[in-house]
Amino acid sequence: MKNMSKLALVVAAGMAASSAQAIDMEVGENTVLSVYGEVLPRFTIEEGADGNDTDEFTDDGSIVGFAAERELGNGLTAYTYIEFAYNFFGEDSDVExxxxxxxxxxxxxxxxxxxxxxxxxxxxxxATDPFENASLDGESLTSEDKMITYYSPDFGGFAYRVQTRITDETDSDQDDLELSLMAGIEYSFDNISLHAAYDNRGSENALDSGFDSEDPVVGVAAVIDLDVVELGARYAMQGNADGNDIDYAGVSAVFDYGNGDLYAAFQEVSKDVGEDQSQFAFGANFDLADGFYMYAEYGSYDLVTGDDGTDTITEVGLVYEY
Structure with missing residues (x-):
């Protein structure tokens, strides 16, 4: 199931361990080098609220990654990784x-x-996003580059995370470094995990033409693991500088039927300005082999007719991990 967590040494476990089929090579006594990746072909049908529909058979963003982990002694371990994205269909020759x-x-x-x-x-x-690509609308958050993150140990089920993004990409009126602050807590007991988090979005748009801070986003979530069924719920409030604040309230369920998962989610998007939305999505995957599965998903986003953006998405795809 997608929503694991508990502190989870998120990055260290997330890079090479993101693929159970990673090739690990011991270099000396205390160093391990890993090679891993994913191949992601998919066919997608998107219906636009403005009448612009697209059908596409393409690569969803295949990657190859290289990682290294070294025990430094005194209970410390250092790691690094780098991932490169490419299009295995050859639709372009870029490797980035x-x-x-x-x-x-x-x-x-x-x-x-x-x-x-x-x-x-x-x-x-x-907490409510088990999807490959049919994810329901989410909050606008600080960009995920130039991050410095601290993950606490597990204190009897309680853990916290503190994060900042530091950027020097500014507009003509601002010459100082800009910071975002993100923080979250998690408390797990029995089969329940409770979460709360905050993002002040202090450098949210720093990768665009200039720096533009936004009002904060706050949220709470809960995940209940019932062995073959996992239930999720979340509520988030996104403050916006233009006064159009948005609230997100959603629930999800994932059922492990043995050879894969059946999953679905529903959420209400409430806006201070504009129409509220009732969104839903569902999907299923099937394990073809270890690290190799297929999936099918459908999502409906309840856009107003004429708006820009995708109103519905239907997609089938393969995921091959190595």
Missing amino acids: RDASAFGLYGDFGEVALGDIDNVFEDLITD
Whole structure:
């Protein structure tokens, strides 16, 4: 099931361990090098609220990654990884760096620098997002580059995360470094995990033409694991500088039927300005072999006729992990 978590040494476990089929090579006594990746062909039908429909058979963003982990002694372990994205269909010849990070973990917890998942997304958004591509609308969050993140150890089921993004990409009126602050807490007991998180979005748009801060986003979520069924719920409030605040309230369910999962989600999107939306999506996957599965998904986003954007999506695809 997608929504795991508990502190989880998110990045260290997330890079090479993102693929159970990673090739691990011991180099000396204390160093392991890994090679891993994913191939992601898919066929997608998107219906636009403005009448512009698209059918596409393409690569969803295949990657190959290289990772290294070294025990430093005194209970400390350092790691680094870099991932490259490419299109295996040959629709273009670009091979680009997709993500990279460096980190250190031990009894103190974990510190990670680089392209790190926003902790708000990890704890709140992902609580009701079991999808490959039919995900329901999510909050607008701080960009996931130039991150510095600290993950605490597990204190009897309680853990916290603190994160900042530091950027020097500014507009003509601002010459200082700009910071975002993200933080989250998680408390797990029995089969229940409770989450709360905050993102002040202090450098949300720094990768665009200039710096533009936004009002904060706050949220809470819960995940209940009932062995073959996992239930998720979340509520998030997104304040916006233009006064159009948005609330998200959603629930999800994932059922493990043995050879894969059946999953669905529903959410209400409430806006101060404009029409509210009732969105839903559902899907299924089937394991063809270890690290190799197929999926089918449908999502409906309840856009107003004439709006820009995708109103419905239907997709089938394959995921091959190595």
